[in-house]
Amino acid sequence: MAVVEVDRPARDVPRKTATARRGGRLAPYLFMGAAALYLILLTGAPLLDGVWLSLTDTQLLNPTGGSFIGGQNYTALFSDADFAHSLLITVLYSAATVVGSLLVGTVCAVAINGAFRGRAVARAILTFPWAVPTVAAVLIFSWIYNKDSGVLNHALRAVGLSGHGWLVEPSWALTAVTLASIWKVFPFVMLVVLAALQSVPDELYEAARVDGADVLNRFRTVAMPFLLPTLRVTALLMTIWSFRRFEIIWLLTQGGPVGSTNALVIGVYRQAFVNSDLGKSAAMGVVGLALSTIVTIIFFYVDRGAARKEAK
Amino acid sequence: MTLRKSLGLIGRMVAVVVLVVLAGFPVYWLLTTATHTTAELFGGHVQWLPDVGQFVASFHHAISGVPMLRWLSNSAVIAFGDTALSLVLAILAAYALSRYRFRGKGVFSFALFATQMLPEALLVVPLYSVFLQFGLLDNLGGLILSDAAFSMPVAVWILKSAMDGVPLEIEEAARVDGCPRYAMLPQITLPLIAPSIAAAAVITFFDGWNEYLFANTFITDEKKWPASKGLASFIGEFVTPLNHVMAAAIMFTIPAIVFFLFVQRRIVSGLTAGSVKG
Numbered sequence: 001m002a003v004v005e006v007d008r009p010a011r012d013v014p015r016k017t018a019t020a021r022r023g024g025r026l027a028p029y030l031f032m033g034a035a036a037l038y039l040i041l042l043t044g045a046p047l048l049d050g051v052w053l054s055l056t057d058t059q060l061l062n063p064t065g066g067s068f069i070g071g072q073n074y075t076a077l078f079s080d081a082d083f084a085h086s087l088l089i090t091v092l093y094s095a096a097t098v099v100g101s102l103l104v105g106t107v108c109a110v111a112i113n114g115a116f117r118g119r120a121v122a123r124a125i126l127t128f129p130w131a132v133p134t135v136a137a138v139l140i141f142s143w144i145y146n147k148d149s150g151v152l153n154h155a156l157r158a159v160g161l162s163g164h165g166w167l168v169e170p171s172w173a174l175t176a177v178t179l180a181s182i183w184k185v186f187p188f189v190m191l192v193v194l195a196a197l198q199s200v201p202d203e204l205y206e207a208a209r210v211d212g213a214d215v216l217n218r219f220r221t222v223a224m225p226f227l228l229p230t231l232r233v234t235a236l237l238m239t240i241w242s243f244r245r246f247e248i249i250w251l252l253t254q255g256g257p258v259g260s261t262n263a264l265v266i267g268v269y270r271q272a273f274v275n276s277d278l279g280k281s282a283a284m285g286v287v288g289l290a291l292s293t294i295v296t297i298i299f300f301y302v303d304r305g306a307a308r309k310e311a312k
Numbered sequence: 313m314t315l316r317k318s319l320g321l322i323g324r325m326v327a328v329v330v331l332v333v334l335a336g337f338p339v340y341w342l343l344t345t346a347t348h349t350t351a352e353l354f355g356g357h358v359q360w361l362p363d364v365g366q367f368v369a370s371f372h373h374a375i376s377g378v379p380m381l382r383w384l385s386n387s388a389v390i391a392f393g394d395t396a397l398s399l400v401l402a403i404l405a406a407y408a409l410s411r412y413r414f415r416g417k418g419v420f421s422f423a424l425f426a427t428q429m430l431p432e433a434l435l436v437v438p439l440y441s442v443f444l445q446f447g448l449l450d451n452l453g454g455l456i457l458s459d460a461a462f463s464m465p466v467a468v469w470i471l472k473s474a475m476d477g478v479p480l481e482i483e484e485a486a487r488v489d490g491c492p493r494y495a496m497l498p499q500i501t502l503p504l505i506a507p508s509i510a511a512a513a514v515i516t517f518f519d520g521w522n523e524y525l526f527a528n529t530f531i532t533d534e535k536k537w538p539a540s541k542g543l544a545s546f547i548g549e550f551v552t553p554l555n556h557v558m559a560a561a562i563m564f565t566i567p568a569i570v571f572f573l574f575v576q577r578r579i580v581s582g583l584t585a586g587s588v589k590g
Contacts, residue, residue, distance in 0.1 A: 031405065032420060035401040036420055039423055039465075047434070116321075122331075124573060125335055130572075151341065183338065246433060289429060289434065
């Protein structure tokens with residue numbers, strides 16, 4: 001998708017375009033100025049403010065009365081077992097959600113790529129989860145997961161398995177939240193992969209078919225090279241979006257039971273608005289941002305290596 | 313060969329049906345639950361089929377019991393505002409990134425990407441104090457402003473790669489034909505990338521329609537709640553009957569799905585525009 005060339009110059013735009021020659025030097029700044037100013041005011045400045053907050057002992061009830069305490073919030077965090085646990089939850093939740101949604105999304109895209117009767121309907125229904133608002137999804141899943149009257153437990157008991165309090169038992173809550181998240185986000189992967197699949201020239205499939213390659217082989221040798229760059233970028237986006245996904249976890253479990261779904265962003269929110277400790281909350285947020293940054297850097301490193309390999 | 317082909321087709325159809333059932337079931341369940349009384353829902357038997365006759369009654373309760381219509385219109389204001397603001401900013405920024413080489417381009421691209429790493433929860437407190445000074449608390453405009461900061465960058469990417477796919481020759485030919493430079497973007501480039509604009513519009517619309525976190529802290533006046541916040545207030549309370557809550561959730565879901573169905577054909581081609589280049 002679009003994001004593919006975040007780190008690459010637009011290869012296909014000639015160095016000196018006619019527009020650039022006549023447009024002068026000011027033109028691009030006029031075009032991007034509004035957006036840049038907007039980002040500075042609405043994300044850049046608040047972010048710096050957040051970093052500053054993380055170095056203070058500011059409390060919610062006295063938001064301007066904090067004083068500078070250096071790195072104390074950070075040292076407190078890193079000696080806190082609960083914080084280490086919430087980092088672990090974040091990594092587990094993100095890894096499972098990313099792998100799950102990439103897998104389901106790719107399988108769906110491959111399944112509905114190509115003509116068959118009812119394709120449009122199938123595609124529409126498969127993208128419904130993406131369109132369903134998160135809060136509505138949370139209401140549905142809480143009801144499906146309901147311990148006594150939920151359809152999931154009814155169905156499990158009907159086939160002789162035992163039911164669970166999916167959202168209230170610490171050993172199941174993270175799984176339940178993850179499954180709901182995968183359901184919500186996989187259509188995005190499906191649409192992006194579908195778009196990439198449609199860029200595979202039909203002749204290549206035809207040639208592979210003539211050579212006697214079966215479905216799996218055709219997918220691996222013909223489609224995969226076209227999909228890989230798209231999948232890599234989608235994986236990155238899914239990962240950093242998982243790191244900061246808030247609503248679905250907060251509304252399903254509020255991070256509970258006993259911290260079993262307490263991902264980092266849940267902690268940021270709880271620390272600020274339940275425990276009223278703005279300084280510590282900001283410090284947790286900054287750590288989360290650092291985590292995403294590290295993942296992004298690793299990704300670009302890997303992506304560049306892989307792209308070079310593929311070019312050979 | 314024909315046998316193999318038809319076996320493959322059957323296998324694929326089975327896969328499609330299974331996936332469609334799994335993806336569609338929660339939505340079906342939402343519809344079904346809305347049509348049964350709490351006595352039926354909690355009575356120990358699963359109500360597998362919707363009781364169609366109860367639909368109207370449930371919706372009637374959802375509208376009369378809570379200010380659902382008010383909340384929905386608030387959500388619409390936020391979603392359309394977010395879409396409009398994001399698209400205007402994104403179209404201009406995408407044009408700069410696609411058509412010009414300039415100092416600061418890399419930094420700007422990175423900043424756009426970096427917004428996707430920012431946890432909203434970290435920005436809530438700093439934005440709160442800024443919005444307090446400018447009277448943007450308890451104000452739908454404040455929510456539009458904060459949402460667009462996250463959805464606009466995504467729109468820029470989609471539109472930028474779509475514009476990269478428009479050959480420069482088309483713009484040059486238009487100029488030779490006497491098209492003034494200021495008219496190039498609106499009259500030549502934009503019509504050519506309409507599918508991608510649709511794709512970007514859907515994504516930003518969903519962002520605004522889903523808005524919850526900022527509303528949860530910035531809006532205290534119940535009349536100004538978006539529907540997400542209003543619906544979330546039912547979670548964990550047991551006064552409102554479940555079927556009424558579900559009916560309200562349906563009312564919140566339908567506009568998003570309808571909007572999506574309208575543009576869904578264009579979404580895939582809009583995203584394709586970005587991936588076939590190069």
